[in-house]
Amino acid sequence: MYRNRSPRLAIAPMMDWTDRHCRFFHRQLTREALLYTEMVVADAVIHGQRDRLLGFDAQEHPVALQLGGSDPAKLAEAAAVGAEFGYDEINLNVGCPSDRVQSGTFGACLMKTPSLVAECVAAMKAAVAIPVTVKCRIGVDDQDPEPALGTLADKVFAAGADALWVHARKAWLEGLSPKENREIPPLDYARVYRLKQAYPDRFIGINGGIGTLAEAARHLVHVDGAMLGRAAYHTPGILAEADAALYGAPATPFDHGELLQTMCAYAERHIAAGGRLGHVTRHMVGLFHGLPGARRYRQILSAEANRPGAGSDVLRDAFAAVDMNAERAAA
Known part of the structure; x- marks a missing residue:
């Protein structure tokens, strides 16, 4: 899926929002954009009600399953289950800053342990034949984004990751709520652009603060993919223009x-x-x-x-x- 630099547009995984009903609705608006599930914890996939957690409508394709976890063996098992369900991609969450995620030692705090992230990626790659990707921040807390993001990219690509989607903000694990972490840390798109320059042959996607398709198109001059989050959810009508704007589909009135x-x-x-x-x-x-x-x-x-x-x-x-x-x- 990533070999030809596709997808150009993705809809971000958003907790409590991008459930199966949301994804089915969004798919009626855009046939091309990659859709993501909410983050599902690997333990829940292994031990929980899989049909409820992972079931989706065939119309949702292409659709990716985002997993949360930090145990390579559990993530590999959960990834294999996701592949069996028919997902087109498995994505590892290395960006969520919530207290609940931190208590499970995964999400954004994994930016501090890039070698462990690489182990998780390698285990999932060994378990599935579909793409395995990572979604991260540019850094956490007092990390310098230049070496922090570069080191993570080095290790996950060496482990076989097919793509890296980067939310172009730091995450502050102490002192900011998840909502504040989506808004207060300044956006640093240039850091993500530099990452793409360092990896011209790898898929690098950008996320964070992108509010329109025109903004997404401007990012696509520098990187391979743009990910819409709250803009796609709160103003989903913009997705009806996505296929024409970003994929070259005929510009016809939406029915x-x-x-x-x-x-x-x-x-x-x-x-x-x-x-x-x-x-x-x-x-x-x-x-x-x-x-x-x-x-x-x-x-x-x-x-x-x-x-x-x-x-x-x-x-x-x-x-x-x-x-x-x-x-x-x-x-």
Whole structure:
């Protein structure tokens, strides 16, 4: 998957957000972008309810499983399970700064032990035939990002990593919350660009603070991939333009009527299996951001989708509140 420098765009793994329903929805907007799961702890994959943790719809491809852990043997076992489930990539989390992750000795604190990260990568590579990648920060705490990121890259690529996705901020493991770690440490895109210059034949992707497809395109002048996070979640409508903007697909008007039918059918299947409409629609609230009727659309989904017995008619009512002609006129 990374041999031809693809994917150019990815949607970041985001805890409590990029679940299977979110990914199915995003896939209706972009056929090309690589989608990521939420981080799943290796122990949970080994001992937990695998269908609930790892199950996904075939339409989600290409889709990557992000694992958390620091035990090479456990990560190898979990990676093998993920490959058996049909994931297109296994990604190791070396960037999450939450207290819960630190207590498990994985996530961003692994930036301090690059040799252990390399052991984990090597073990996973030996266990699966699909790409194994790493997502990291430029450093943690008082580390100097120049040697810290360079050393990590040296070791994981030597261990066989197929790609390195870099969130272009430090993580501060003491004193900042996970939310603050996404916003307060300054972005240093130039450090990631220099990493790409040092590894011209390796896939280097960039993440952090990218808010638009135009910004992603500017990064792609310097690196191989750009990863959208909160922008993709809060304003998912921008993904409808991604394939044309970044992959050369024909620039055709997006068919929101088809999207509505697809998501209604998906929601009905989920409800029939014992789920609730709100599990699906909570990821769709920002779809029509900035368009006439968007506020009413959000109100309908927020007020009605979680009521007992709510069905796909709620989603139809919400879509009906939006002035699609205004969108077409603005396109």
